[in-house]
Amino acid sequence: MKDLYYTQSLNLAAYLMAHGFEPVGKRKNSKSVTIYFEKTDALHDCVRQYNKDEELKKFIASFKRLKSYLNND
Numbered sequence: 001m002k003d004l005y006y007t008q009s010l011n012l013a014a015y016l017m018a019h020g021f022e023p024v025g026k027r028k029n030s031k032s033v034t035i036y037f038e039k040t041d042a043l044h045d046c047v048r049q050y051n052k053d054e055e056l057k058k059f060i061a062s063f064k065r066l067k068s069y070l071n072n073d
Helices: 010-018 041-052 052-070
Strands: 004-007 024-027 034-036
Touching: 004 041, 010 034, 010 052, 034 041
Parallel strands: none
Antiparallel strands: 004 034, 024 034
16 A cells, blocks of 8 residues: 555645545545545655745635635625
């Protein structure tokens, strides 16, 4: 069995996919989804880059604020 990396962050999963990593599985429950990727050094490098990207953090925070604003009538 392969070593797997997993996340429940859709933002991180989308970022990984945008950088060429494809999910190898998913598990859903009533409150969340867990997305699995093959664990590689390149994937871990990409996760580190995601965590360092300050502009991306600002975008994600703003996107969440906008969703909240639009959903609160």
